[in-house]
Amino acid sequence: MHKDLESIVLTREQIAQKVKEAASWLDEKFKDSKPLAISVLKGSVFFFCDLLREMKTPVQLDFMTVSSYGSKAQSSGMPKIVMDLAASVEGRDVILVEDIVDSGHTLVRMRDLIMGRGAKSFTTVALFDKPSRRQVDIKADYSCFEIADEFIVGYGLDYAQQYRNLPYVGILKRSIYGNV
Numbered sequence: 001m002h003k004d005l006e007s008i009v010l011t012r013e014q015i016a017q018k019v020k021e022a023a024s025w026l027d028e029k030f031k032d033s034k035p036l037a038i039s040v041l042k043g044s045v046f047f048f049c050d051l052l053r054e055m056k057t058p059v060q061l062d063f064m065t066v067s068s069y070g071s072k073a074q075s076s077g078m079p080k081i082v083m084d085l086a087a088s089v090e091g092r093d094v095i096l097v098e099d100i101v102d103s104g105h106t107l108v109r110m111r112d113l114i115m116g117r118g119a120k121s122f123t124t125v126a127l128f129d130k131p132s133r134r135q136v137d138i139k140a141d142y143s144c145f146e147i148a149d150e151f152i153v154g155y156g157l158d159y160a161q162q163y164r165n166l167p168y169v170g171i172l173k174r175s176i177y178g179n180v
């Protein structure tokens with residue numbers, strides 16, 4: 001285990017199992033359509049690749065970089081689009097892939113933006129859900145894991161851009177991020 005972690009909450013194998021289940025759910029839901037999957041970068045990138053590789057449905061991909069944190073452990077409440085999508089979402093069935101739904105601000109921002117651009121439908125899949133931290137009333141259509149109010153890193157999730165490439169997910173020691 002990485003020295004900055006307090007404990008491991010999910011192993012690589014536990015994640016892989018849930019990712020398969022999420023892919024089956026999407027296959028069932030989109031069996032008659034050609035959805036466009038959007039990865040909210042950077043946090044969802046490992047989840048996005050593993051999820052899409054498990055899907056049987058033909059799917060197109062696009063990416064958007066959204067930043068809500070700066071280098072703090074708390075959302076600014078004003079997610080910023082740092083890099084926009086390459087293609088139009090008009091008339092498309094969109095699958096938005098998120099790492100974690102925390103305050104919910106990012107998801108609201110993405111939904112309003114994508115539906116505002118004329119998408120046909122909007123479905124969200126999140127690896128993690130932290131319901132106790134919600135500030136706005138929104139929920140992913142599918143969440144792989146519900147977690148308590150702990151700051152976690154690994155498998156895409158970062159603190160100050162670090163720890164993203166850990167293959168497991170763990171709780172970051174409080175001494176690393178202090179009283180934020």
Ligand code: IMP
Pocket residue numbers: 043068069075079098099100101102103104105106107150151152153157158159
């Ligand atoms: P929201 O807009 O507050 O829902 O925040 C969503 C974003 O905050 C996620 O996409 C993550 O990038 C980040 N985030 C929230 N909780 C954590 C965490 O425990 N570890 C790492 N990043 C987190």
Ligand code: MG
Pocket residue numbers: 040041042043044099100
């Ligand atoms: Mg994110």
